[in-house]
Amino acid sequence: MFSIIQTTLKGVFRDRVFQGIMALAVFFLFIPSAASLSMRQVTELSITLSLSLISILLFILALFLGATTIWKDIERRYTFSVLSLPLSRTTYLVGKFFGIALFMLLTALFLGTVSILVIKFSSVLYPPSRPILWSTIIVSIFFDALKYIIIVAVAMLLATVSTSFFLPIFGAISTFLAGTITQQVYEYLQSQSAQKAVSDVVRNAAKLFYYILPNLSGFDLKVHAIYSIPLNSSGLLLTIIYFFVYTGILLAIGSILFERREMK
C-alpha cells in the first residue's frame, strides 16, 4: 500500500491543476492589508481571512482530488495495468485515499504555517485586544483538514460507482453543504416550535439524513480560533473518533462497491 500512497502523492504534486490551485495561496500576501481596512480587530480579521482561505483551498483540493483521482485512473485506462498487479482493489482504493489524505494534511501544514506568519505579522502591526491562542489556531486548521478529508472520502465513494466525475463532484458539494447544517437542523427539530411546525414524516426523514450524512459542524473551530475561546478536549476527542469511524465506514462501503466494479 505504501507504494500506492507514494505514487498518488507524486501524481498530485506533479499535476498542473494542483499547482494552479496552490497558486491561489498568493492571496495570503494580501490578507494583512485587507485586514487593516477594518480599522479595528485587524488581527481577528487576519485570522478569519487566513482560516477561510485555507478552508477554500482545502475544499477545492478535496473536490478535485477526491472526485477525479479514481475517475481519471479508469478513464485513462491506468486501472487495467494497476489493478492487474497482485494487489486487491481495497488496497488500491485505501492507498489512494491515504495518499490524498496525507497530501491534504501536508497542504494544511504548509498553508497553516503561511497563515501563522501572516497572523503574526498583522498582530505585530496591530496588537490585538485579546491574546492569540496559537494552539487553537493550529487545532482549528487540523480539524478543518479532517473535515475536508471526509469530503475526499465521500467523493471517492461516489467515484467507485460513477462513470463520470459529475456524481462525485456534485455529490461531494451537496454532502458538504448538507453536512455543514445537519446539526442546526437536528437541533431545530428538537425544539418546541419545530414539534408543532414540522410533520412527523419530515422530522423522521431529517433525522435519517442527520445520521447518514456527515456531521461537519464539530470540525469547525474557526470561532474558537478567532476569539481565543478555549477548546473542549473531550469534544475534540469525540470528533476525532467520529472522523475515524465515519471515514472507515465510507471506505468500507467504497471497497465493497469497487471490488464489484467491472473494468471494461
Add this chain to the structure above:
Amino acid sequence: MNAIEITGLSKQFTGKHMIKIDALKGLNLNIAAGEIFGFLGPNGAGKSTTIKLVMGLLRPTSGAAQIMGLDVSRPESRYNVGYLPENPAFYDYLSAEEYITFVGTQFKMDSTLLEQRTEDVLIRLDLWDARKRPMRGYSKGMIQRVGLAQALVHDPEVYILDEPMSGLDPIGRALVKDIILDLKARGKSVFFSTHITDDVEKVCDRVGVIVKGTLVAVDRVESILRSGVEGYVIHLQATEAESLPFAGIEALRRTESVSEYYVPCSGFNAFMGEVNRTGTNVVLVEMKRRDLEDFFLSLVK
C-alpha cells in the same frame, strides 16, 4: 500443473436497453507450462474479454479460471503473471524507471534485484535513454515497450500479453518476437492475443481461434501448417525440348534451362520416381500450402 486453466468461462454484458450480449460463451482452455499459445480472433471476438476475466478485471457470469493453480479471483494468483494490457496506458506523470520500480515493488521484489532487473529490461526494450523522462512525452511504441518491460521485470512463470505487437514498428515487432522466443527457450508460458496470423505462425506452439465469443478451433501450429500443404512447385533442370510430362504432369512454365511443375501432394512420389528414373536434376522444391491466415479466414467465414 497447467499455467492457465479456463473452465466453462462465460461473460455476458448488459448493453443499451438492457440487451444481453454474450461476449464469451463457455470457454474451456488449458495452457500448459512452457507453452506459447496464440489466441487469434477478429476484432470483437472476445479475446480481450477472456484476458480481462483471467486477470480479474472482469467478473465472469459463469465458469472459473486459474493461474498456476490459483483462482483468478484472488490477487495472489497474479504474482506469477506478467500482463500487458491492450493499448496500455501508465501513470504518465511517472518516468518509465519510476513505473517499473512501482510494479516491481507490488511484486515484493528485493530492492537490489529490482534495481538490476529494471536496468536490464529498460536496456533490452531500448528505453534506457528515456528512462528518466515522464511517460507523457513517450510515443505509442515506447508506451508499448514500457508495457512489455513492466510485464518482464519480475520474471514470472506466465505471461499474458494482449496484442503485444500493436503500435510497434517492424524493429519493435521483431524485438517482441525475440523476447517471446527467449521466454519459450526459458520454459515460460505465454498466452497472447492477436489478430495477426503471422505473429502466431512464427512463435506459437498452439493456436486457438475465437469467433463471436466461441472457441472454434485449437490446434498445434505445426499440424495446421502440415495439414495445409496442398502440393509442391518443382523446378527441374531441363531445356524446353527435354521438358516432358512426368507422371502425367505437364510443365507449368519453361525457361531456357529450367522447367517448373506443380505437383499435388498425392502425385508427389510418382512424379519424383519418374524424375529420378530419367536422371533429371531437381533445382528447387517449393511447398505450396494454405498458411495460418487461410486457416483463420476459413474459420471466421
